[in-house]
Amino acid sequence: MILGKVTGVVVATIKHPFYVGRRMLMVDRLDEGGNETGAYLVAAAAVDAGVGQTVLVVDEGNSARQVVGDSSAPLRSLIVGVVDDVAID
Amino acid sequence: MILGKVTGVVVATIKHPFYVGRRMLMVDRLDEGGNETGAYLVAAAAVDAGVGQTVLVVDEGNSARQVVGDSSAPLRSLIVGVVDDVAID
């Protein structure tokens, strides 16, 4: 899994039915120091997450489909947590 | 999932039967600013998409097979949306 920061929302008129009514978020990957890297992915959200938040993303299709409860969803990247901090134990 | 721009169509005479009659599109990955990166992938399309359009691509085999309704399709990359804009919420 990776950490990222939500930077925007993808707006698409023409899309697969699965995506109708779903928010697709731009997520910029963070480096270990918590800085944005410019490398992004587009993810759906399993928890409430908004622009500016740091999130935990699972980038794997079967995980994503289980969470949305739709075994035929064309989906790979999913936000599963909002991160408060990275502690040194 | 990633964003890309459709830049061309792959023409192949010799191909696996699954690909007969299917359009295979060259998709150049976009960076967060919407600029082409030169890194591409070849994708089938689940929605109508043409050269010059910005698209949302799921790069995962099980997603792709579900959408085309063929559990034996040798397919990994699929266009699932045409993107109008990336908004800052």
Place this chain on the structure above:
Amino acid sequence: MILGKVTGVVVATIKHPFYVGRRMLMVDRLDEGGNETGAYLVAAAAVDAGVGQTVLVVDEGNSARQVVGDSSAPLRSLIVGVVDDVAID
């Protein structure tokens, strides 16, 4: 599979139910010489592993779900060993 060093713990208040009560560890990938690379991933642990230890990580969802015994877990990266040494046979 890859080798990494555990460098911290991810703290998240808002998260998918699967992650409640689970430790999510920051793991910095190591190069062949055993040096940290700065490229990290976030992993759950199937064995007891703490900050500063070198670990073996499987980065694949089906592996991870089998080990945690939850076929619907949104999980991809899992620590499966604590590494003592890399020997030249």
Place this chain on the structure above:
Amino acid sequence: MILGKVTGVVVATIKHPFYVGRRMLMVDRLDEGGNETGAYLVAAAAVDAGVGQTVLVVDEGNSARQVVGDSSAPLRSLIVGVVDDVAID
């Protein structure tokens, strides 16, 4: 999926039974301009393809196993087409 050029044949005496009698081809990934990149993968072929040809490769295990009709094949990369051209529609 990606485009590549076949550059050679992998010769292995000791191998898993699945690979006995199968040609394993070296495929150099091509950039968008059709130039070799030096990044390669080793692929089996679902269509007849030889050294010097440009090919379409699916790099995903389930796709590859479906095509060879062996659900236990330890296989990930498969050539599914010989590419004649990339057209701008």
Place this chain on the structure above:
Amino acid sequence: MILGKVTGVVVATIKHPFYVGRRMLMVDRLDEGGNETGAYLVAAAAVDAGVGQTVLVVDEGNSARQVVGDSSAPLRSLIVGVVDDVAID
């Protein structure tokens, strides 16, 4: 699939039960010219392979689990051949 050279053996006292009694090998990826790249992965072996040998590696979990005959193995990378040569057909 990729080509690599076996460079060492990973020694781990604490590990998931699946790994007890199994050799985990460090494999350095080779470039197209057969030179080590410094990018490695840790793999189990489906054929007998030792330090210094060039090997064919499948980096995909379902392949690996089929070969070891354990559908719950937390495993992704597997050596499936020892390579003698790469021929230009």
